Each structure stands twice: as C-alpha cells, then as structure tokens.
Amino acid sequence: MQITVIGTGYVGLVGGACLAEIGHQVTCVDKDAKKVQTLLDGGLPIYEPGLDEVVPKNVEVGRLHFTTDLQSAVRSAEAVYIAVGTPPGADGGADLTAVEAVAAGIADAIERYTVVIVKSTVPVGTCDRVRDIIASRTETDFDVVSNPEFLREGVAVPDFLDPDRIVIGVPSDRAREVLERINAPLLEKGAALFVMDVRSSELTKYASNSMLATRISFMNEIAKLCDRVGADVEHVRAGMGSDSRIGPAFLRAGVGYGGSCFPKDVQALLRTAGSAGVELQVLDAVERANELQKHYLVDRIITELGPSLEGKRIALWGLSFKPDTDDMRQAPSLTIVERLVQAGATVMVTDPVSEHTAAGELDTSATFMADPYAAVEGADALLLVTEWSQYQDPDWARVASLMRGERVYDGRNLYTPDEVMAAGLQYAGVGRGR
Template identity: 50%
Template sequence: MKIAVVGTGYVGLVTGTCFAETGNKVTCVDIDETKVNKLKSGNITIYEPGLEKIFLRNIKENRLKFTTNLVDAVIDAEIIFLALPTPPGADGSADLKYVLGVADQLGKILSGYKVIVNKSTVPVGTADKVKAAIEKNYSGVFDVVSNPEFLREGVAVDDFMKPDRVVVGTKSESAKKLMSDLYAPFVRQGNPIIFMDERSSELTKYAANSFLATKISFMNEIAQLCERMGADVDMVRSGVGSDERIGKRFLFPGIGYGGSCFPKDVQALIMSSDEVDYDFEILKSVEKVNARQKLHIVQKIKTYFNNDLRGKHFSLWGLAFKPNTDDIREAPALVIIDSLIEAGATICAYDPEAIPNVKKQIGDKIKYAENQYEALVNADGLIIATEWSEFRTPDFEIMGNKIKSKIIFDGRNLFDVNKMNELGYYYKSIGRK
C-alpha cells in the first residue's frame, strides 16, 4: 500500500518505519525542515532500541521517504495517518490545533477516496471534528478512522510488529477492508483486530492508559502502607500479582509514572469527564498520588539529613522517565532535581541516553558525568531514579571507593536490602523494610 504519515515524532517515526518494514511505500511528512533533512540523510532523531536498523534498511530499499511537502506525501496515498502532537493545555485538556490544522489542509488537497487515520491520542469526538474540518473544503468521499497506538517506549518496535491487539474505530466497510489488509501481516499469530465505532476507539486509549496509571498509583499507596506497617511491598506484590485476575505487570512501586502518555492521558480524561458533568474521582486521586510519590524519596533524603540539605552533594542515576528511552517528559528525576536544588543541594547525574535532552531543558543547573561511577565522586549519597539494566548489578567495590558516604536512596528497588546492609550501606528503598 501507499501510506502517508503526517508527523515524524515518536509515534509517527515508529509507525512509518514499521509499516515500511512489511513492504508498504511510506512517505513521512513534517514541517521541521531540519529534522526532515536529518532523516533523509539516514540519521534517526529518537532513541528507540531496534528502530534504527529497520529505519536504515527501509530507506535503502526506497520504501521509506521523508518530505516537508504535505501534497507530495498524501496525493498518491491510500491511507493517511495523523501522528501529531496533542499537548495538554493549561487546564489539562488535549490541544487539537495541530490535528485540526492538518485536517483543514487535507480538505484542500484530497482527490479520490482516502482513509484518514487518527493515530494521535485524541479526545472522544475528535474523528467527527476532523471529518468536519476536511468537509469544509472537500466534498468527495473519504473516511476518518480512529486507530490508537499502544506503544511502550523502549520496546515500541516489538509492540508495533507483534501487537497484543489492534483497535480500529470505524463504521465504514471500505475503511475496515483497507485497515484489515494493512494490519494483516502484524496479526498472523491470531491476535485480534478489534473493530468498533470511532468514539469507543478514542476512549479505549484513554481508558487503557488511565487504568495502568491507576495500577501504578495503587501500588505506590500500598508501598506507603508497607513502610508504616512494617510489611514488605515486594512480598505483597508477589502475592497480589499471582492472582490471574490482577496480573503481575504494572505492580512495581517506585517514584511515580512519567512520560508522554500517562500524565497527559489521565489529565485529558479528567477534563473530558468534567465536560460531560462527570466527576472522575478515582483519576483525580491517581494524579494526586503520583505527584506526591515523585517527592517521596526527597522526603526520605531530608529526613536522613535532618531537613538540612545545604551544601550536600548527591549523585543521581537515571534521568529518563523509564529505561531504554531518552524521553524526559514528566520524568520523576526532574522533579527530584528541582526539589533538591531548592533545598540547597548540588547534583551530578548520569543517564545512558537522556543527558542531551536534560541539558537542553535545564542547562547547567546540575553537573553531568560520563559514566555511573564518575557521578559518585564526593557524593553524600546516591539517588536512583531510573531502572536502567546497567544500574542493577554495579561493581559495589568501585562504588564504595568513589562515593563519599555509603548512602543510597533507591527509587526503583534495584538492590537486595540484606546485601546492602552487609556491604555497609545505609539503604532506603520504596515500601521495603
């Protein structure tokens, strides 16, 4: 098939590259000329394990192209994917100006039957708005489809190539046929393509992410209870997660969720609920719990140092909101950094991928290390904010020689409590004795 993908951000680039990998002709379009030129020259613009290999292969095979010209991208396309930003407004609602702006342009250039697919995470009713925006300038036949993405940063290529399910919102039989043909190579093992109406599809994405955010916040609340009651959250998690009705995933306590999806989608669903006069109390609590949890480890640090962090210097391992990505959007580490600096502390941080993005955002507010051990030099304590694999089994002898004080505040529960005691560390984690 001939496919256009409008937007070359995280979702757009993964979507376009993976569709090209199954033999489709894909043209990705973006208004950022610098980014497009970089992509044309074979330089990938995001860090995502496994993506660069198939990105380069499909450019070489001439199945994946990039342009700044919307007309060139969509004129021959059978399916047009909108993978555009929907940033939260001041009130938390999703801003649709980019989606509707492109829809307005499409109305002026469409010819013949096309399927326009909302791949961005958008509020319920957006498909209707996109259709109306196109119809202002185009009277031909077309369909607007909702096809939300369920990609996890760090494993997005696997998620796209072998999806648990594909959700497609459309009532059009013509669109169903095209979308079925497009996704057939990805569901050969029998995972379903679930067809539903557009509004249900749009809500499905928000419901899925909000439910996962709720599981995370619930376990963080249980961790708070464990610390107060003398229980061990790892044991509780094991007992709870073995119930097949609940499952083992998203039950790990920590310092809160971040990233581009969960915070934004929870806020947007709360706002959408308010607009139809429904008070979504659970999600409002989830948001409150998550904000508090990001500062929980800071409170542990302040308690240990008798609420006086002036002149204290800390090593911080991890800046990305999760491992295997360079994404720092809503990252708990940034909240921790701001709080510690406000209290008078200094920080030296290390992250395998996210340092350039943090430098762009906060500059020289902190120091940056070349590796995890360099970050420990003269530190009054180590803070772990992201569970990168290389942090899980460090050389504790090197650590002990580098760090000024053998103190660790572990926001991701990476180490065994008893082992850390044996090694002579003061070790505080989340929800464990």
C-alpha cells in the same frame, strides 16, 4: 499500499518504519525541517532501540521516504495516518492544534477516496471534528478512522510489529477493509483485531492508560503503607500479582509515573469527563497520588540528611522517564532534581542516552556526568531514579569506596538490600519497610 504518516516523532517514525517493514510504501511527513533533514541524511532524531535497523533497511529498499511536503505526500496516498503530538493544553485537556492543522492540510490535498487514520491519542469526539474540518474544505470522498497506538517507548518497534491487539473505530465497511488490508501481516501473526465505533475506540486508549496509571498509583500508596508498618512491597507485589484476576504487570512501586502519555492522558480523560458532567473520583486521586509520589524519596533524603542539604552532594542515576528511551517529558527526575537543588544540594546526574533531551528541561545547576561511578564520587547519597540495565548490578564495593556518605535510595526497588548493605552502605527503597 501507498501510506503517508504525518508526524515523525516516537509514534510516527516507529509506525512509518514498521508499516514499511511489513511491505507498504510509506512517506513520513514532518513540519520540523531539521528532523526530516536528519532522517534524509541517514540519522535518527530520537533514541529508540531497533529503529537503527528498521529505518535504514526500508529506506534502502525504497519503501520508506521522508519529506516536509504534506500536500504531495498526501495526494499520492490511499491511507493517511495522523501521528502528531497532542500535548496537554493550558486547561489540562489535549491540545489539538496540530491535529486540526493537519486535518486542514489533508483536506486541501486529497483528490480521491482517502482513509484518514487518527493514531494520535485524542479525546472522544476528535475524529468527528477532523471529519468536519475535512468535509468543510473538500468535496472528495474520505473516511476518518480512530486507530489508537499502544506501543511502549523502549520496545516500540517490537510492540508495533507484534501487538497484543489492534483497535479500530470505523465509520464504514469501506474504511474497515482498508485498515484490515494495512494490518493484514500483523493480524496473520496473531494480533487480535477489535473493531468498534469511533468514539469507543478513542476512549479505549484513554481508559487503558488511565487503568495502568491507576495500578501504579495504587501500588505506590500500598508501598507507603509498607514503609510505615514494616512490610516489604516487593513481597506484597509478588503475592498479589500471582492472582490471575490481578496479574503481575504495572504493580511496581517507585518514584511515580511520567512520560509523554500517562500524565497527559489521565489529565485529558479527567477533562473529558468533566465536560460530560461525570466525576472520575478514582482517577482524580490517581493523579494526586502520583504528584506526591515524586516527592516521597526526596522528603526522606531531606529528613535523613537535612533539613538543609547545603554542602551535601547527591548522585542521581537515570533521568529519562523510563529505561531505553531518551524521552524526558514529565520525567519524575525533573521534579526530584529541582527539589534537591532547592534544598541546597549539589546534584550530579547521569543517564546512558538522555543528556541531550535533558539539557533544556533539567534544572541547570545539576551537573551531568557520563560515568555513573564518576557521579557518585564524594556523594553523600546515591538516588536511583530510572532502572536502566546499566545500573542494575553495580560494583557496590566500588560505589562505597567512591562515596563520602553511605546512603543508597532505590527509587525503583531495583536492588537487593542485602547486596547493597554488604558493601557497608545503607539501603532505602520505596515500600521495602526499611
């Protein structure tokens, strides 16, 4: 099928390349000419494992194309995906400027029945709004479908090609048939298809992300309690997660959730609920708990090394909001570095791939070091923020010999305390009761 994907970011580029991979003719459109040029030149504008295989392969066989020309790309397509950003607006709700602009562009281009598929995460009612915008500008027949994306950065390519489920909110059988044809290779592989009305589909995405955020904030609060009462949240987590009613996913305590999705989606759902006159008290607390959590280990560092951190040197391992991505949006490291710098510390940071994305975001007084061991040289404390595999099993004797102090703060409960302490270092995790 001839498909156009508008927005060539984490979702659009992965989605476009994977739709080509399963046999479709795909054109990816972006208004960012630099991004498109990078792709036309054979480069990749983002770091995402697997993209370096799936993009060149499908470009080579002629199934994947890139352009800034929305009009011609949309005109030739049977289905058009909207995968532009929906960042938080000033009021916490989703900023739909890009979605609305693209809807108008699609309306001005279509010349035959077209299925417009909203893949961006959008508040309930947005697909109706997209439909109204298009209908106000064209006589051509079309449908607007909600098809939220559940991929995870870092494993986005396998997630797209082998999803647990595909959710579609469809206004007509005709649109449903198109979505089933697009996704046929994935459905044949065993993905479950959930077909529903458009509004339920839009809400499914927000409810899913909010549930995951809730589990994280819940465990972070349990971890705080563990620290106070001398329990180990890692044991509690294992004991809880083995209950089939609970399951093991998203029960890890840490320095709080971040990224381009959870924080903004929780906020947007709160906003939607507020507009509908419904108070989501649990979700409200989830967000507040997460903001506090970003400060949990910094507070401990300040208590143990401060109150002033003047003259103290802190090494920080991992900047991106999670491993295997260069995405720095809402990364807890931003808050953590800012607080440490404010308290007077000299902060040395490292990350396997995020130097370029962190550059514009991170407090400028932090110094980037490519080598994690160089970062700990002369440090009074090491703080692990992102659990990249590169930091999983460090040479603790080497770390200890390079550091000036001996404190290791494990913001992801990645390490075995005994192994750290065997090198003569002191260990503090999140909820490890020590």
